[in-house]
Amino acid sequence: MKKTIISWVAFISFTLLLFSIKGQTTVNMDQGAGAILEGVLAKYDSYSTMSIDFQFQTKKEKKTLSSLTGKLIIKKEKYHATLDGDIYACDKESVWNYQKDVNEVSIYEYDETEVPIFHPTKFLANWKKEFKARFIREETKNGRIVQIIDLIPLKNNSYYKIRIYIDKSKKEVTQTEIHEKDNTIYLYKITKMVPNGTIDDQTFSFKKEQFKGVEINDMR
Numbered sequence: 001m002k003k004t005i006i007s008w009v010a011f012i013s014f015t016l017l018l019f020s021i022k023g024q025t026t027v028n029m030d031q032g033a034g035a036i037l038e039g040v041l042a043k044y045d046s047y048s049t050m051s052i053d054f055q056f057q058t059k060k061e062k063k064t065l066s067s068l069t070g071k072l073i074i075k076k077e078k079y080h081a082t083l084d085g086d087i088y089a090c091d092k093e094s095v096w097n098y099q100k101d102v103n104e105v106s107i108y109e110y111d112e113t114e115v116p117i118f119h120p121t122k123f124l125a126n127w128k129k130e131f132k133a134r135f136i137r138e139e140t141k142n143g144r145i146v147q148i149i150d151l152i153p154l155k156n157n158s159y160y161k162i163r164i165y166i167d168k169s170k171k172e173v174t175q176t177e178i179h180e181k182d183n184t185i186y187l188y189k190i191t192k193m194v195p196n197g198t199i200d201d202q203t204f205s206f207k208k209e210q211f212k213g214v215e216i217n218d219m220r
Contacts, residue, residue: 031135033149039171049075049199053192054081059185077112078204091204094220098211106217107206128156131162138168146174158182 044050052072058065070083078087085100090110098105136148145168150161158180165175172193177188208214 010080013075029043033133035132036147036166040166040173043171044195047195049073049197051197051199054189055187055189055191057187057189059187060183065128065184073199073203075199075201075204078201080204081155089204089206091201091206094206098206098214102215103211103213104215104217105180105211106204107220109220136163145151 068084073080087098115162131151147166163177175189
């Protein structure tokens with residue numbers, strides 16, 4: 001396989017983290033980080049759907065180890081994420097993962113308590129117990145002011161921080177990074193975000209006819 005599960009976990013968590021900490025941003029904050037995040041989250045929370053194009057990179061010691069493009073569609077609890085031909089999706093009845101390399105799909109029963117990392121409202125439900133947020137600085141990138149905030153885990157993890165870049169005027173996240181203790185960085189850059197688009201619910205369901213010759217592992 002071209003990538004490990006950690007890559008999928010990383011890139012999905014980058015996005016869902018941003019839409020999942022509503023109501024939790026007043027604890028463990030300093031230097032104005034809470035107010036900034038609350039502004040961003042209030043804007044995103046008003047959206048009924050989101051369609052996000054992104055670049056996902058893995059870096060280590062200033063070298064780019066991999067660079068992929070993908071798309072993430074969110075509609076309430078439903079999601080459909082593609083990365084280099086692989087798919088992770090949920091229609092709120094089942095969760096399915098299609099692996100392009102082996103033309104195989106695994107289907108699981110939907111249970112929000114078992115798959116919180118993919119859930120845009122339940123992921124990091126106990127955020128205030130897991131992180132503290134820290135305002136780092138403002139800087140100008142490509143003619144716009146960007147605010148940088150770090151989320152620091154309170155418990156031992158393989159990563160030591162999640163860094164979030166926010167367009168100050170638009171109140172939109174432009175980039176997030178997971179910094180691992182082994183110096184690996186998972187970088188997720190949003191290249192396009194379209195809110196409130198019309199998205200058919202069928203987008204999130206697995207359709208066998210769309211995958212010729214696919215092997216199905218039904219775990220339900």
